[in-house]
Structure formats: structure tokens, C-alpha cells
Amino acid sequence: MKAAVVELGPYVVLILVGFLPNEVWRIVGLLTARGLNEDSQLVIWSRTVATALLAGVIAKLILFSSGELASIPLAIRVGAAICAFAAFLLTKRSVFAGVLAGEAALLLGGFLFPH
Amino acid sequence: MPAPGTFFSSTSAYAGGVKSALTSVFVIVLAGTYVGMGALAHDVGLSPGWLALSTVLVWAAPAQLIMISALGTGGTMFEVALAVTLSATRLFPMVVALLPLLRGPGTRLRDMLLPTHFTSISMWVESLRLLPAVPREHRIAFCNGLSTGYMGTAVTFGFVGFYLAAGLPPLLAGVLLFLTPMSFFLSTVNNARMAIDKLALVLGLILGPLLAYWQVQLDLLWTGVIGGTVAYAFHRVREAMQ
Numbered sequence: 001m002k003a004a005v006v007e008l009g010p011y012v013v014l015i016l017v018g019f020l021p022n023e024v025w026r027i028v029g030l031l032t033a034r035g036l037n038e039d040s041q042l043v044i045w046s047r048t049v050a051t052a053l054l055a056g057v058i059a060k061l062i063l064f065s066s067g068e069l070a071s072i073p074l075a076i077r078v079g080a081a082i083c084a085f086a087a088f089l090l091t092k093r094s095v096f097a098g099v100l101a102g103e104a105a106l107l108l109g110g111f112l113f114p115h
Numbered sequence: 116m117p118a119p120g121t122f123f124s125s126t127s128a129y130a131g132g133v134k135s136a137l138t139s140v141f142v143i144v145l146a147g148t149y150v151g152m153g154a155l156a157h158d159v160g161l162s163p164g165w166l167a168l169s170t171v172l173v174w175a176a177p178a179q180l181i182m183i184s185a186l187g188t189g190g191t192m193f194e195v196a197l198a199v200t201l202s203a204t205r206l207f208p209m210v211v212a213l214l215p216l217l218r219g220p221g222t223r224l225r226d227m228l229l230p231t232h233f234t235s236i237s238m239w240v241e242s243l244r245l246l247p248a249v250p251r252e253h254r255i256a257f258c259n260g261l262s263t264g265y266m267g268t269a270v271t272f273g274f275v276g277f278y279l280a281a282g283l284p285p286l287l288a289g290v291l292l293f294l295t296p297m298s299f300f301l302s303t304v305n306n307a308r309m310a311i312d313k314l315a316l317v318l319g320l321i322l323g324p325l326l327a328y329w330q331v332q333l334d335l336l337w338t339g340v341i342g343g344t345v346a347y348a349f350h351r352v353r354e355a356m357q
Contacts, residue, residue: 010165010186017192018182019172021200023232029210030231034224038215044311046208047243048346051315053205053339054236054303056323060335061296063324067151068288080293081300088301096140098301099294106293110286 076109121250128253132260135245136268141237144298145265146272147291148176152183153276154283159187163277167270174235174266176295177202204336208343209239216242217258219251226255233262240302311350318342 084102091097122128326334
């Protein structure tokens, strides 16, 4: 890869291995969605697939964290997520209040129980 | 967060979109994410201009992370392209679910090109929440404004991260990384008002870690297809019984 960057230049690499392989799925989606309305079965199914996939990403980010988040113990990460959810419900579904509570719980937990 | 009202023109709808973006919780999330991305780009020796261009062209944090770390650690062009395209499959159902919400009677295919390119998790979640309250003829302009607000935030904080680089205490870096799953979690819960969406959400939360723990290949793709299809089937059966 490093050799390829030197030979092709980082901007060509960006187009070939970043932009094109990523954008192709958006274009396939654009072509698939032609002529469909929001009540069509394919659109409803796509929404549930996207929602389940997104939920999977979220759970993996919390349970199998990478980078500096991984240095905060699992129990604290899960506890902070529960605090966030509780705060969200208590504030009549305020996403902002929930995120704030979750972050505060993580900071406090990480500070009190360093790895 | 205020619900968008009626707009007098496409320009005011676009401005309304930018305003909705800048006052949403995702601004903080994108800022935190791209501060981290900027620091990473700096560490592997890429230029800030390259990072900004990759944010505009790729506009998907997971794909950018894969690309930037691969540029630093090595790996063949083919391997990186494959990893990027696998992470991007999620964009396909998101675009299919979003575009019919944007389309009006006179919408041309080329009007859809920008919203298609702009499709990303934060924009998708907020569009599904806000668009139903926006008059149909102004939805594309609103959505483009929303996306411009998010992309501008990401590019700006990419630069901030690049020049701050290192210097972040580890606990603070962990807190920044936690912003993404927390905000996606709560805003997805917030959007899931119907039983079919709630079921898809719960199934995804359970299946995602399970399939990853069992080291199933393409675990996230299967999470989406299985969880989404089960929720959809449940919805069809319930409809048929009514």
C-alpha cells in the first residue's frame, strides 16, 4: 500500500480504493429506488434492514470497542449506555440529555476505575 | 430540537436544513469523530487537504477509517477496496428507504444525485425524523441543507483534529469515541416509533454482537438482512391478521 501511494499518489488511491468502492452502493440504491414510493414493500424492507444493521453497528461499537474507548472497562461502557437510555426516557425522549448523561457516566466511571 | 416549519422558497428550505443540522446533537458527534479522524490522518502522514477531500468524496466515517488506517499500516489496494465496499453495503438500503421520501411529482433523476451522495448515518436518521413535516416540494433542498451543515462540520473538525493531533488525554479520547454509538443509539430509538422499527432495532442490537462473537463472516450484513427480514415478516403477518 505504501508503495502504491508513492507510485500513484494519495489522491488517485483515494478515488480508487475510497470513493469508487464506497459510492457504488449509493448509486445502486438510487437506481433501485426509481419508481418506488415510500409505502412499497421493498422500501419498508430496506428500512428494517438498515435499522437492524445500524443497531448491530451500535452494539458492536459499545461491546467490542477499539482505540482509547477499549481502555475503559466493558462494564462501565455498558453502564454508561444504560444511564444514557434512562436519561433519555426521563427527559421525555431528549437525545441530547441522554448523550450528555451517558458521556458523564463514562467519564466518571473511567476516572474512578482506571484500567 | 425545533421541527422545521413551512418554507417560502427552496433557498429558505436549504437554510432551514443547515440550521437543523447545526442545532442537532450530530454536530457534536461529527465534531468528535472528525477530531479523531484528523489526528489519525496526521499520524499516518497524510495531508489535511487529502483528509478534507476524502470527507467530501467518501462521506462515510467507517470507510474513511479503514482507508486511513490501511494507508498507515499497509495492505494491498485490493484488500482496502474490498473492506471499504463491504462497509458501504449499508448505504444501499438507506438510499432505497430515503429517496421515495424526497421525491415529488416533478422530481428528475439528477435532482436525486446530491441527496444520494450525501446519504450517511447521521443524515439518514435526521431526514427520516424531520422530512415528514417538510412540504414535499422543499424536501430535497432541506435535505441538501442538512447534509451541507453536517459535511461542513466534519471537514472543519477534521482540520482541528489534524492540527491538535496527539495531545489528547486517553480518557478524553475514549469519551470522544463514545459519542458515536451513544448518539446513534438514542436517535435510532427516538425514530423507532412503529412496532416494525422497534423490532428491527432490538434484533440488530442482539444479533450484531452475537454474530461478531461467533466470528461469522460479514457479521453486520447478516445482522441487517436477518434482523430486518424477521421484523418485516412479523409486520406482514400482523397486517394479514388484521
